[in-house]
Structure formats: structure tokens, C-alpha cells
Amino acid sequence: MFESSPPPSLPPPVLKDEVDIVIPTIRNVDFLEKWRAFFEPYHLIIVQDGDPSKIIKVPQGFDYELYNRNDINRILGSKASCISIKDSACRCFGFLISKKKYIFTIDDDCFVAKDPTGKEINALQQHIKNLVTPSTPYFFNTLYDPYREGADFVRGYPFSLREGVPTAVSHGIWLNIADYDAPTHLVKPLERNKRYVDAVMTIPKGALFPMSAMNLAFNRQLIGPAMYFGLMGEAQPAGRYSSMWAGWCVKVISDHLGLGVKTGLPYIYHSKASNAFLNLKKELKGIFWQEELIPFFQSVSLPKECNTPQQCYIELSKQVRDKLGKVDDYFIKLSDAMVTWIQCWEEMNPSPSSSQSQPLSLPTLENDAAIILSNGSA
Ligand SMILES: O=c1ccn([C@@H]2O[C@H](COP(=O)(O)OP(=O)(O)O[C@H]3O[C@@H](CO)[C@H](O)[C@H]3O)[C@@H](O)[C@H]2O)c(=O)[nH]1
Numbered sequence: 001m002f003e004s005s006p007p008p009s010l011p012p013p014v015l016k017d018e019v020d021i022v023i024p025t026i027r028n029v030d031f032l033e034k035w036r037a038f039f040e041p042y043h044l045i046i047v048q049d050g051d052p053s054k055i056i057k058v059p060q061g062f063d064y065e066l067y068n069r070n071d072i073n074r075i076l077g078s079k080a081s082c083i084s085i086k087d088s089a090c091r092c093f094g095f096l097i098s099k100k101k102y103i104f105t106i107d108d109d110c111f112v113a114k115d116p117t118g119k120e121i122n123a124l125q126q127h128i129k130n131l132v133t134p135s136t137p138y139f140f141n142t143l144y145d146p147y148r149e150g151a152d153f154v155r156g157y158p159f160s161l162r163e164g165v166p167t168a169v170s171h172g173i174w175l176n177i178a179d180y181d182a183p184t185h186l187v188k189p190l191e192r193n194k195r196y197v198d199a200v201m202t203i204p205k206g207a208l209f210p211m212s213a214m215n216l217a218f219n220r221q222l223i224g225p226a227m228y229f230g231l232m233g234e235a236q237p238a239g240r241y242s243s244m245w246a247g248w249c250v251k252v253i254s255d256h257l258g259l260g261v262k263t264g265l266p267y268i269y270h271s272k273a274s275n276a277f278l279n280l281k282k283e284l285k286g287i288f289w290q291e292e293l294i295p296f297f298q299s300v301s302l303p304k305e306c307n308t309p310q311q312c313y314i315e316l317s318k319q320v321r322d323k324l325g326k327v328d329d330y331f332i333k334l335s336d337a338m339v340t341w342i343q344c345w346e347e348m349n350p351s352p353s354s355s356q357s358q359p360l361s362l363p364t365l366e367n368d369a370a371i372i373l374s375n376g377s378a
């Protein structure tokens with residue numbers, strides 16, 4: 001592990017042995033140079049998509065594992081078919097191979113954003129803070145995140161709900177090029193997001209959201225098994241819907257398990273719009289299917305016997321087969337891939353502490369919160 005003391009201006013890297021940074025790339029990882037101050041103390045898992053013979057040069061000084069398609073096939077054998085080819089969905093292999101408690105995943109064209117004061121945003125540290133502080137899915141706090149410095153629960157907020165629930169997901173957003181779908185990019189090619197909203201919110205129970213994996217973190221022990229990004233890209237009818245699919249599965253399972261999903265800070269600066277015309281072709285089926293997928297996910301009910309993310313995910317795969325198989329045969333294939341993913345998860349994470357565990361209770365997470373606070377980096 002590369003030992004480096006952070007530059008004097010930076011607080012010590014929080015929970016650096018509890019976090020893996022997962023990067024999917026079909027290009028290069030030169031962007032890491034811009035993140036060095038924030039990422040260098042952490043371990044990286046780089047998932048190389050596309051031609052495995054292409055050499056990915058990683059900037060000096062980073063501690064990393066790099067996996068290409070040959071590695072994925074070698075490690076998973078016949079089950080490697082559940083990991084997409086030629087789509088950012090391949091990133092979920094990094095979630096599978098990690099052994100850490102927290103995951104932060106970021107695209108290779110995302111850079112350090114600045115807040116309105118011009119200060120560089122340490123996105124990873126904000127995600128960790130989001131993950132180690134509770135969520136409030138059952139009752140909306142109009143002053144947004146009550147656990148932030150200078151905020152609290154407002155009058156009328158039930159005291160019985162103020163402890164909150166463990167946070168499973170921290171969904172960050174983007175300055176400059178927002179994660180728009182192809183039709184929106186096509187009609188608004190010059191639009192750039194310059195609006196910085198200083199808020200973190202819990203997405204209420206029962207509400208779905210369009211998850212983007214561009215700037216995303218999650219508690220791997222609480223919800224990792226549900227973070228499967230599906231069958232996208234090469235030889236598949238749809239592409240670029242991997243993170244939305246995963247987000248819908250994650251949200252219904254988090255709601256069922258009493259876990260929270262937050263969105264808002266931190267921002268990253270997204271520099272490159274992918275080709276909107278190519279994206280339109282990849283997204284087309286997804287644009288039509290999602291009109292049927294949303295009612296499906298809104299109607300999902302999971303039995304109370306399902307009390308781990310794995311059990312929830314297997315049950316969800318059955319409902320995908322039964323209810324979405326009528327929409328297209330693709331969903332039968334996807335349902336099978338969901339089961340294969342859980343088999344991979346169980347094989348790669350055999351110890352009960354990481355796979356069959358019950359959702360962590362708040363006190364376990366409070367230890368991490370205490371570490372953050374004691375670092376004075378909250
Ligand atoms: O075939 C591929 C394509 C891309 N990647 C890597 O995935 C991320 C995102 O790629 P890109 O920046 O080109 O795509 P965006 O439209 O900006 O990002 C959104 O679409 C999703 C991509 O499907 C992504 O999750 C969203 O944020 C980069 O790191 C590429 O190198 C890949 O591995 N394989």
C-alpha cells in the first residue's frame with residue numbers, strides 16, 4: 001500500500017482502509033493525476049473494458065488492482081457472462097472483487113469540482129460522511145440533512161424518528177455536463193450545469209430515482225449484493241441503463257430493509273459528453289422499456305422473510321422473470337444473470353460477516369462517524 005502523508009492542507013484520509021475506489025475505463029486513467037491529493041491514500045480497483053491487450057498506464061504512486069476481460073473470465077469462469085462487455089456496467093466486477101466496507105465509483109472523465117467559494121471539493125470525503133451518518137426516509141426534513149453542521153430537525157419532526165436509519169447509498173451529482181439521456185443531450189448540446197446546490201437529502205421511502213454511477217458511493221456490506229449493473233452493451237439489446245437498473249433494484253431493497261439512500265453533495269466536474277447519437281442507439285430500447293419498468297418497481301413487494309440483500313435480490317429476480325419476461329425475453333436472461341451475480345457474490349464473499357450479515361445497526365456505523373468527527377474532517 002502506498003504510504004503517503006496528505007499535503008499539510010488536507011485532513012488525514014478518513015477510513016482509508018475501509019474504502020475501495022472503483023473506476024471503469026475504456027479510455028485511460030490520466031484523470032487520477034487531478035485527484036491525487038484526495039485519492040492517493042486509497043486503494044483503487046480499475047476495471048478495464050474493451051481490448052484487454054491495450055495497456056492502461058496508471059500514474060505513479062497509486063495503489064491499485066487492474067482487471068481486464070481476460071482476468072474477469074479467469075476469475076469468474078462461465079459466470080463471467082453476467083459482467084457486461086463494452087458498457088460502463090462492467091464496473092460492478094470491481095464491487096464484487098473488493099473486500100472493503102465502502103465503495104466509491106467514479107468515471108474516468110470526472111474531475112475535482114469547486115464549490116462557490118472556489119474551494120476544491122473532496123468528493124470522496126463527503127460521500128463517506130454521507131454514508132456514516134443516518135438517513136431519514138420516513139419523514140422529510142425541510143432543512144434537508146439534519147446531521148450536517150449547522151442544521152437539525154425542524155419543529156414538528158417526530159422525535160421517535162430522529163435516530164434515522166443506516167445509509168446504504170450516497171449519490172453525488174455533477175457540474176458542467178449533467179448525466180442527461182441522449183434525447184436531452186441532442187436538444188440541449190450546449191447546456192452546462194453551473195448551479196451548485198448545497199444540500200444532501202434522503203430520497204423518501206417509496207420514491208424511485210434515476211441513479212447515475214458517475215459519482216456514487218455505497219456501503220458494500222449493507223447493499224453490495226444489490227449493486228449489480230445488469231446485462232448491457234455488446235450483444236445486448238440495451239446499453240447505458242446499467243446504473244438506473246441497479247438504482248431501481250437498490251432502492252426497493254433499501255426501502256424493504258429499512259436503509260437510506262441520499263442524493264446531493266458532493267459534486268464532481270464532468271468534462272466529457274459521450275456521443276449523443278451513439279448513445280441514442282444504445283438507450284433506445286431502455287427509453288421505451290422504462291415506461292414499463294417503473295410501474296413494475298413501484299409495485300414490487302418483498303416478503304418479510306427476505307432480510308438480507310441477497311435474499312431480496314433473488315426474490316426480485318423471480319419477479320423480474322415473472323412480470324417483465326412478458327415485456328421482452330431479455331428480462332428472462334437478465335433474471336438469470338441476477339441469480340448468477342448473487343452466486344458470484346456468495347463465492348467471492350463467503351464469510352458470514354460480509355455476505356449473510358443482517359443490515360448493520362446504527363452503532364456499528366456510529367464508530368465510523370466517530371472516526372470522521374475525531375479527524376475533524378466532518
Ligand atoms: O463501453 C464502455 C463505455 C464507457 N466506459 C467507461 O464508463 C465511464 C462512463 O463512460 P462515458 O463517460 O463515455 O459515458 P457518460 O455518458 O459520460 O456517462 C454516463 O453513462 C454511463 C456510461 O454508460 C455512465 O455510468 C454514466 O455516468 C467511463 O469511465 C468510461 O471509460 C466503459 O468502461 N465501457
Ligand SMILES: [Mn+2]
Pocket residue numbers: 107109270272273274
Ligand atoms: Mn462521461
